[in-house]
Amino acid sequence: MAANERVGGNVPSSEMKPFRDCVADCGILDIAATGALYTWNNKQQPEERIYSRLDMVLVNKDWCDHLQDLYAHFLPEGMYVHTPCIVSSNKQVQVKRCFKYFNIWGGSKDFISTLRSTWQSKVVGTPMFKLVKKLKMLKPALRQLNREKFSDIEHAADVKQKQIEDLQGQLGRDPSDMQKRAAESEATAQLKELAAARDSFLAQKAKHKWVQDGDSNSAFFHGLLKQRKHGNKVFRIEDTHGRAWDTPDQIQDAFLDYYKGLLGSSQAIGKIHRRIIEQGPKCSPEDCVALMRPISGKEVKDALFSIPDIKSPGPDGFTSKFFKDAWGEVWEK
Structure with missing residues (x-):
């Protein structure tokens, strides 16, 4: 192969x-x-x-x-x-599913309001503690957003597709029906949003960069999802x-x-001999100054935005795409 x-x-x-x-x-x-x-x-x-x-x-x-x-x-x-x-x-024991940020959430109209409701909460501590605490507090709100908007995105897209086909069949019999024309146009726009969200969701789950529009409905594509999930298990x-x-x-x-x-x-670690360290490669004084130089916000943003959206999340379940989606709200807040 x-x-x-x-x-x-x-x-x-x-x-x-x-x-x-x-x-x-x-x-x-x-x-x-x-x-x-x-x-x-x-x-x-x-x-x-x-x-x-x-x-x-x-x-x-x-x-x-x-x-x-x-x-x-x-x-x-x-x-x-x-x-x-x-x-x-090998029957696997069901364990609690870990949180994972799905990139489609950032496209929801309610994403920013959901984020703000948590991010504006008062948390006392060091900047890192406040960041970790707020991310943890945000998880239940994002899970709720997922249940309300994306709980069955594939089925919703299929239902909308069937609705459009029914409307188009009716328009085929009576093209002059303006109400049906408007309903068909609105349903088509909604289907485009649902299809884009569905494809993004499935591509992220499959972690295949080559996924193209239309691949997500094939049995082979869904097989890939199952194969990836199956391959992540350790049987022996x-x-x-x-x-x-x-x-x-x-x-x-x-x-x-x-x-x-x-x-x-x-x-017990023995004494470190400076003479031995001096024999190896060392940072120049200029390098030392550069290493101690404060990191600018632009450098942080450039590094973060250079990470592909489909990359695996960190241990907390948040991907780089979350910070891109929420950058205007979380940076310096």
């Missing part, structure tokens, strides 16, 4: 394209997989060995809809050239001792143990 799924030998991209096109045309997707990455090798001498990911489990939209907790696990190939594959189920993991774990609690403990190990244990 891709050049990075092969080690050794060369396969022209033109030879992979027909299969990729076939998969896209059929609307099938590769489910989450664990275990061996390369599922085939030619068993030749070490210097002539070729590894490739030839085996995968491809499923259609119905599979994604009804069997979301299944994943493929590829075992070592042993004496065979292909790796055996086991399709397993090996700890630092090579032991495999597949229950949610075991997976969580394996992650915690690994990162605790990275942090290390507390140790």
Whole structure:
């Protein structure tokens, strides 16, 4: 499927394209997989060995809809050239969904008023504390805005499309009906807004920059959303001792143990010798002055506005697009 799924030998991209096109045309997707990455090798001498990911489990939209907790696990190939594959189920525990700012919210007529109602609240503390506190206070208000305006944006666009088709059918029978003409024009304008909001919402969820107008209604596009959500789950993991774990609690403990190990244990740090530091590269006096120079508001704004809107949010769930949408309200307030 891709050049990075092969080690050794060369396969022209033109030879992979027909299969990729076939998969896209059929609307099938590769489910989450664990275990061996390369599922085939030619068993030749070490210097002539070729590894490739030839085996995968491809499923259609119905599979994604009804069997979301299944994943493929590829075992070592042993004496065979292909790796055996086991399709397993791992029921995930439902956890509270984290807050995430959706870019479509900034286009709502009520966004600024919702923002102001929270941002004008009096909070006492350091500037960073006030910022973090207000962002936390803003989350319930934005969730409420989402429920009122965007809770079912895809369905709303479909309903509006059907309304337009009905009006156009009536106008086809009686083109002189001015009331129907006005209603059709108004519904068309509303559909454009809904369609733009829907496409923005789905593109952000899929995190695909190549999403174009019209892609969002295809079964393949919705399959991509499910594949991304499915791929973000961890079904199986090996700890630092090579032991495999597949229950949610075991997976969580394996992650915690690994990162605790990275942090290390507390140790006394020896004296830092200035003579050794002097031997390495150092900042010049001019560089030191530049590093201590106050950062201007223009530099902050330029850096923030250079971040693409579709980039992942920070730990608090707010994307760069939020600060762009709210810049006039939150800057220096």
